[in-house]
Amino acid sequence: MTTTVAKIITIEEFLKLDYIDESPAWEYINSEAIQKPMGGGKHSLLQKRLVTVIDTATSDYEAFPELRCSCGNRSVVPDIAVITTDLIPLDESGDIISSGINFAPDWVIEILSPAQSQTKVTGNILHCIKHGTKLGWLLDPNERSILVYQPHSLPELLTGTDRLPVLEGVNLIITVEEIFAWLQRKK
Numbered sequence: 001m002t003t004t005v006a007k008i009i010t011i012e013e014f015l016k017l018d019y020i021d022e023s024p025a026w027e028y029i030n031s032e033a034i035q036k037p038m039g040g041g042k043h044s045l046l047q048k049r050l051v052t053v054i055d056t057a058t059s060d061y062e063a064f065p066e067l068r069c070s071c072g073n074r075s076v077v078p079d080i081a082v083i084t085t086d087l088i089p090l091d092e093s094g095d096i097i098s099s100g101i102n103f104a105p106d107w108v109i110e111i112l113s114p115a116q117s118q119t120k121v122t123g124n125i126l127h128c129i130k131h132g133t134k135l136g137w138l139l140d141p142n143e144r145s146i147l148v149y150q151p152h153s154l155p156e157l158l159t160g161t162d163r164l165p166v167l168e169g170v171n172l173i174i175t176v177e178e179i180f181a182w183l184q185r186k187k
Contacts, residue, residue, distance in 0.1 A: 009031070011028050011070065011073050011074070011075055014028040014033055014075060015028075015070065015075060015099075017033065020033065020068075020075075021068070023038075024036040024037060024038050024039075025066060025068070025077040026077075027074075027075060027076045027077055027124070028070075028074060028075035028076075029074055029076070029120070029123070029124070034120075036077060036116075037113050037115040037116050038113070038115075039079070039111065039113045040113060040114070042111075042141045042183055043079070043111045043113050043141070045182060045183060046111050046139060046141065046179065046182060046183070047065050047079050047080060047111060048065075049179075049182045050063070050080055050109060050179070051063040051064075051065050051080055053172065053174070054080070054082060054170065054172065057166075057170050057171045057172035058167075058169055058170040058171060058172075059085065060084065060085060060167075060169035060170070061082050061083060061084055061085060061106060061107070061167060061169065061170060062082070062083055062085055062088060063080050063081070063082045064080065064081050064082075064083065065079065065080055066078075066079065067081040067083075067100055067101065067105075068099070068100025068101070069081055069100060069101050069103070069104060069105055069108075069128065070100060070101070070102050071102065071103050071104045071127075071128075071131045071132075072104075072127060072130065072131045074124070074127050075100075076124045076127070076128070077100075078105065078108045078109060078110055078124070078128070079109055079110050079111045080107075080108070080109035080110075081101070081105035081107075081108055081109075082105055082106055082107035082108070082109070082167065083101065083105050083106055084106055087101075087103070089101060089102075103131070103132065104128045104129075104131040104132040104133045105128065105133055106133065106134050106135070106167055107133065107134060107135040107136070107137075107166075107167050108124075108125055108128045108133050108135075108136045108137075109136070109137045109139070110124065110125060110136075110137070110138050110139070111139045111141065112138060112139060112140045112141065112142075114142070118138070118140075121138060122138060122147075125138060125149050126149065129149055129150070129151055133151075134150070134151065134167060135148070135149070135150055135165060135166070135167055136148070136149035136150070137149075137164070139179070141180065141183065143159075144159065144176065144177070144180045145157055145158065145159045145176065146158050146159075146164060146176050146179070148164065148165060150165070158176050159176050159177075160175070160176055160177050161175050161176070161177060162175060162176050163175055164176065164179075
């Protein structure tokens with residue numbers, strides 16, 4: 001269940017609120033502050049494994065869990081944001097800044113949680129695509145499927161042995177079933 005607070009006038013006011021990075025994070029969508037639901041075990045495991053696999057497969061991009069991405073009058077916190085290494089914002093000392101990014105990531109990955117609205121998550125992915133994201137994945141652990149979003153094409157529903165598209169420069173060949181196999185544990 002998401003929690004909503006009173007209308008926020010601007011994204012700038014939202015970004016100044018002191019509680020937006022509490023866990024779970026808050027997002028700014030349609031002039032409202034909305035708290036994301038907690039993900040749970042499946043969500044956390046898939047997020048952890050995907051970040052590791054993507055970071056291992058490329059030096060051109062870096063995968064970040066729960067990084068705030070603000071663009072086009074929306075501020076979202078995708079489960080994973082993949083950004084071109086050269087675009088990672090740094091502070092004066094050369095450290096990555098802690099406030100997130102003010103542009104759409106190159107690749108956005110969302111993992112549907114049981115209490116999460118697929119429509120709202122899809123809306124966030126489509127918003128990112130509209131503002132420059134090249135690839136979006138929406139993982140549904142219950143259905144063992146992944147919806148793939150790319151600019152200028154219809155979403156594609158992938159299952160089983162379907163190979164997932166990745167960004168150019170990411171040396172990764174992976175199928176839907178390989179991703180969801182990470183959830184299996186031997187008894």
